[in-house]
Amino acid sequence: KAGVTQTPRYLIKTRGQQVTLSCSPISGHRSVSWYQQTPGQGLQFLFEYFSETQRNKGNFPGRFSGRQFSNSRSEMNVSTLELGDSALYLCASSLRVNYEQYFGPGTRLTVT
Amino acid sequence: QQQVKQSPQSLIVQKGGISIINCAYENTAFDYFPWYQQFPGKGPALLIAIRPDVSEKKEGRFTISFNKSAKQFSLHIMDSQPGDSATYFCAASRNQGGKLIFGQGTELSVKP
Numbered sequence: 001k002a003g004v005t006q007t008p009r010y011l012i013k014t015r016g017q018q019v020t021l022s023c024s025p026i027s028g029h030r031s032v033s034w035y036q037q038t039p040g041q042g043l044q045f046l047f048e049y050f051s052e053t054q055r056n057k058g059n060f061p062g063r064f065s066g067r068q069f070s071n072s073r074s075e076m077n078v079s080t081l082e083l084g085d086s087a088l089y090l091c092a093s094s095l096r097v098n099y100e101q102y103f104g105p106g107t108r109l110t111v112t
Numbered sequence: 113q114q115q116v117k118q119s120p121q122s123l124i125v126q127k128g129g130i131s132i133i134n135c136a137y138e139n140t141a142f143d144y145f146p147w148y149q150q151f152p153g154k155g156p157a158l159l160i161a162i163r164p165d166v167s168e169k170k171e172g173r174f175t176i177s178f179n180k181s182a183k184q185f186s187l188h189i190m191d192s193q194p195g196d197s198a199t200y201f202c203a204a205s206r207n208q209g210g211k212l213i214f215g216q217g218t219e220l221s222v223k224p
Contacts, residue, residue, distance in 0.1 A: 033211070042201075042216050044214075045213070048210060048211060058211070090156070092212075097210065098210050100158055100161065101146075101212065102158060103148070105153075105154055
Protein backbone atom coordinates (compact mmCIF):
# COMPACT_ATOMS: atom_id res chain seq x y z
CA LYS A 1 0.00 0.00 0.00
CA ALA A 2 1.43 3.38 -0.97
CA GLY A 3 2.29 5.79 1.81
CA VAL A 4 1.33 9.40 2.28
CA THR A 5 2.38 11.52 -0.68
CA GLN A 6 3.01 15.23 -0.58
CA THR A 7 3.54 17.62 -3.47
CA PRO A 8 5.58 19.50 -4.23
CA ARG A 9 8.57 18.25 -2.26
CA TYR A 10 10.43 21.54 -2.46
CA LEU A 11 9.21 25.07 -2.96
CA ILE A 12 10.84 28.49 -2.97
CA LYS A 13 8.59 31.52 -2.61
CA THR A 14 9.05 35.22 -2.05
CA ARG A 15 7.81 37.08 0.99
CA GLY A 16 4.23 38.25 0.49
CA GLN A 17 3.29 35.49 -1.93
CA GLN A 18 0.92 32.65 -1.15
CA VAL A 19 1.45 28.91 -1.45
CA THR A 20 -0.68 25.77 -1.65
CA LEU A 21 0.62 22.39 -0.53
CA SER A 22 -1.05 19.09 -1.33
CA CYS A 23 -1.35 15.82 0.55
CA SER A 24 -2.74 12.45 -0.55
CA PRO A 25 -3.37 10.13 2.41
CA ILE A 26 -2.83 6.39 2.53
CA SER A 27 -5.61 4.63 0.64
CA GLY A 28 -8.57 4.13 2.95
CA HIS A 29 -7.43 6.72 5.47
CA ARG A 30 -9.98 9.41 6.09
CA SER A 31 -8.27 11.72 8.55
CA VAL A 32 -5.48 14.13 7.62
CA SER A 33 -3.41 16.31 9.95
CA TRP A 34 -0.80 18.94 9.11
CA TYR A 35 2.30 19.86 11.09
CA GLN A 36 5.04 22.45 10.72
CA GLN A 37 8.61 21.44 11.56
CA THR A 38 11.34 24.02 12.20
CA PRO A 39 14.71 23.74 13.99
CA GLY A 40 13.64 26.29 16.59
CA GLN A 41 10.04 25.30 17.34
CA GLY A 42 10.18 21.61 16.49
CA LEU A 43 7.02 19.86 15.32
CA GLN A 44 3.88 21.90 15.78
CA PHE A 45 0.31 20.92 15.00
CA LEU A 46 -1.49 23.03 12.39
CA PHE A 47 -4.89 21.40 11.83
CA GLU A 48 -6.77 18.14 11.48
CA TYR A 49 -9.47 17.21 8.98
CA PHE A 50 -11.96 14.38 8.80
CA SER A 51 -14.79 14.01 6.31
CA GLU A 52 -14.02 17.43 4.85
CA THR A 53 -14.45 19.09 8.27
CA GLN A 54 -11.76 20.74 10.35
CA ARG A 55 -11.82 19.01 13.74
CA ASN A 56 -8.91 20.66 15.43
CA LYS A 57 -6.72 23.71 14.92
CA GLY A 58 -3.33 24.68 16.34
CA ASN A 59 -2.08 28.09 17.41
CA PHE A 60 -1.21 29.53 14.03
CA PRO A 61 -2.38 32.81 12.49
CA GLY A 62 -5.30 32.92 10.08
CA ARG A 63 -2.86 33.10 7.16
CA PHE A 64 -2.66 29.32 7.52
CA SER A 65 -5.70 27.49 6.22
CA GLY A 66 -6.58 24.11 4.90
CA ARG A 67 -9.29 21.97 3.45
CA GLN A 68 -10.09 18.36 2.73
CA PHE A 69 -11.82 16.98 -0.32
CA SER A 70 -14.37 14.18 -0.61
CA ASN A 71 -11.61 11.73 -1.65
CA SER A 72 -9.76 12.58 1.64
CA ARG A 73 -6.98 14.45 -0.17
CA SER A 74 -6.05 17.65 1.61
CA GLU A 75 -4.49 20.98 0.82
CA MET A 76 -3.08 23.67 3.04
CA ASN A 77 -2.61 27.27 2.05
CA VAL A 78 -0.38 29.95 3.49
CA SER A 79 -1.09 33.51 2.39
CA THR A 80 1.14 36.58 2.68
CA LEU A 81 4.23 34.49 3.30
CA GLU A 82 6.75 35.64 5.90
CA LEU A 83 10.39 34.61 6.26
CA GLY A 84 9.46 32.73 9.43
CA ASP A 85 7.16 30.45 7.44
CA SER A 86 10.19 28.66 6.03
CA ALA A 87 9.80 25.12 7.32
CA LEU A 88 9.13 21.50 6.52
CA TYR A 89 5.37 21.02 6.27
CA LEU A 90 4.30 17.51 7.11
CA CYS A 91 1.04 15.78 6.42
CA ALA A 92 -0.06 12.76 8.42
CA SER A 93 -2.93 10.44 7.66
CA SER A 94 -4.83 8.06 9.88
CA LEU A 95 -7.53 5.49 9.30
CA ARG A 96 -9.99 7.54 11.27
CA VAL A 97 -10.05 10.20 13.92
CA ASN A 98 -8.04 9.41 17.07
CA TYR A 99 -5.94 6.68 15.47
CA GLU A 100 -2.25 6.16 14.67
CA GLN A 101 -0.85 8.84 12.38
CA TYR A 102 1.49 8.10 9.50
CA PHE A 103 3.56 10.92 8.07
CA GLY A 104 4.48 11.81 4.52
CA PRO A 105 7.95 13.00 3.46
CA GLY A 106 6.99 16.65 3.79
CA THR A 107 7.21 19.75 1.63
CA ARG A 108 10.26 21.92 2.25
CA LEU A 109 9.14 25.56 1.89
CA THR A 110 11.75 28.29 1.69
CA VAL A 111 10.61 31.91 1.82
CA THR A 112 13.10 34.51 0.58
CA GLN B 113 0.31 22.12 30.48
CA GLN B 114 0.42 21.17 26.83
CA GLN B 115 4.17 20.66 26.81
CA VAL B 116 6.10 17.45 26.43
CA LYS B 117 9.70 17.72 27.61
CA GLN B 118 12.26 15.40 26.05
CA SER B 119 15.82 14.63 27.09
CA PRO B 120 18.62 14.37 26.24
CA GLN B 121 18.87 16.65 23.23
CA SER B 122 21.61 14.45 21.77
CA LEU B 123 22.95 11.02 22.59
CA ILE B 124 26.01 9.06 21.49
CA VAL B 125 25.98 5.31 22.06
CA GLN B 126 28.38 2.55 21.09
CA LYS B 127 27.15 -0.21 18.80
CA GLY B 128 25.49 -2.90 20.88
CA GLY B 129 24.71 -0.53 23.74
CA ILE B 130 21.36 0.61 25.12
CA SER B 131 19.96 3.98 24.07
CA ILE B 132 17.56 5.61 26.53
CA ILE B 133 15.46 8.68 25.77
CA ASN B 134 13.13 10.22 28.34
CA CYS B 135 9.98 12.30 28.12
CA ALA B 136 7.82 14.02 30.72
CA TYR B 137 4.37 15.54 30.40
CA GLU B 138 2.06 17.69 32.51
CA ASN B 139 -1.41 17.16 31.10
CA THR B 140 -3.00 14.16 32.82
CA ALA B 141 -5.64 14.04 30.07
CA PHE B 142 -3.05 12.67 27.63
CA ASP B 143 -3.82 9.04 26.91
CA TYR B 144 -1.69 8.13 23.91
CA PHE B 145 2.10 8.26 23.76
CA PRO B 146 3.80 7.43 20.44
CA TRP B 147 7.45 7.54 19.50
CA TYR B 148 8.59 8.56 16.04
CA GLN B 149 11.90 8.06 14.25
CA GLN B 150 13.03 10.56 11.65
CA PHE B 151 15.91 10.25 9.22
CA PRO B 152 17.30 13.33 7.41
CA GLY B 153 15.10 14.30 4.49
CA LYS B 154 12.27 11.99 5.57
CA GLY B 155 9.06 12.39 7.47
CA PRO B 156 8.73 10.95 10.99
CA ALA B 157 7.96 7.21 11.06
CA LEU B 158 5.80 5.72 13.79
CA LEU B 159 7.99 3.40 15.85
CA ILE B 160 5.95 2.26 18.82
CA ALA B 161 3.14 3.65 20.96
CA ILE B 162 1.68 3.04 24.40
CA ARG B 163 -1.45 3.84 26.37
CA PRO B 164 -1.40 4.54 30.12
CA ASP B 165 -3.16 1.29 31.03
CA VAL B 166 0.12 -0.62 30.54
CA SER B 167 3.53 0.09 32.07
CA GLU B 168 5.66 -1.38 29.31
CA LYS B 169 5.43 -2.31 25.65
CA LYS B 170 8.09 -4.06 23.63
CA GLU B 171 8.47 -4.41 19.88
CA GLY B 172 11.68 -6.03 18.77
CA ARG B 173 14.61 -4.01 20.11
CA PHE B 174 12.38 -1.07 21.06
CA THR B 175 10.67 -0.81 24.46
CA ILE B 176 8.50 1.92 25.92
CA SER B 177 8.39 2.22 29.69
CA PHE B 178 5.53 4.25 31.14
CA ASN B 179 5.24 5.68 34.66
CA LYS B 180 1.79 7.20 35.07
CA SER B 181 2.31 8.54 38.59
CA ALA B 182 5.51 10.33 37.59
CA LYS B 183 4.02 11.42 34.25
CA GLN B 184 7.07 10.12 32.44
CA PHE B 185 7.75 7.67 29.65
CA SER B 186 10.90 6.51 27.98
CA LEU B 187 12.18 4.72 24.90
CA HIS B 188 14.84 2.04 25.25
CA ILE B 189 16.67 0.81 22.17
CA MET B 190 18.47 -2.42 22.95
CA ASP B 191 21.52 -3.58 21.00
CA SER B 192 21.73 -0.19 19.27
CA GLN B 193 22.98 -0.28 15.68
CA PRO B 194 24.50 2.41 13.43
CA GLY B 195 21.31 2.19 11.35
CA ASP B 196 19.39 3.45 14.39
CA SER B 197 21.17 6.81 14.09
CA ALA B 198 18.30 9.25 13.62
CA THR B 199 16.26 11.84 15.47
CA TYR B 200 13.65 10.44 17.85
CA PHE B 201 10.54 12.28 18.93
CA CYS B 202 8.17 11.44 21.72
CA ALA B 203 4.63 12.75 21.52
CA ALA B 204 1.40 12.78 23.46
CA SER B 205 -2.25 13.34 22.67
CA ARG B 206 -5.74 13.02 24.07
CA ASN B 207 -8.14 10.41 22.73
CA GLN B 208 -5.40 8.43 20.98
CA GLY B 209 -4.26 10.45 18.01
CA GLY B 210 -5.73 13.74 16.92
CA LYS B 211 -3.50 16.64 17.84
CA LEU B 212 -0.05 15.30 18.67
CA ILE B 213 2.13 17.37 21.03
CA PHE B 214 5.77 16.58 20.29
CA GLY B 215 8.90 16.70 22.39
CA GLN B 216 11.87 18.65 21.04
CA GLY B 217 13.62 15.54 19.70
CA THR B 218 16.77 13.57 20.50
CA GLU B 219 19.50 13.18 17.94
CA LEU B 220 20.91 9.68 18.40
CA SER B 221 24.28 8.68 16.99
CA VAL B 222 25.36 5.06 17.27
CA LYS B 223 29.10 4.63 16.80
CA PRO B 224 30.41 1.41 15.18
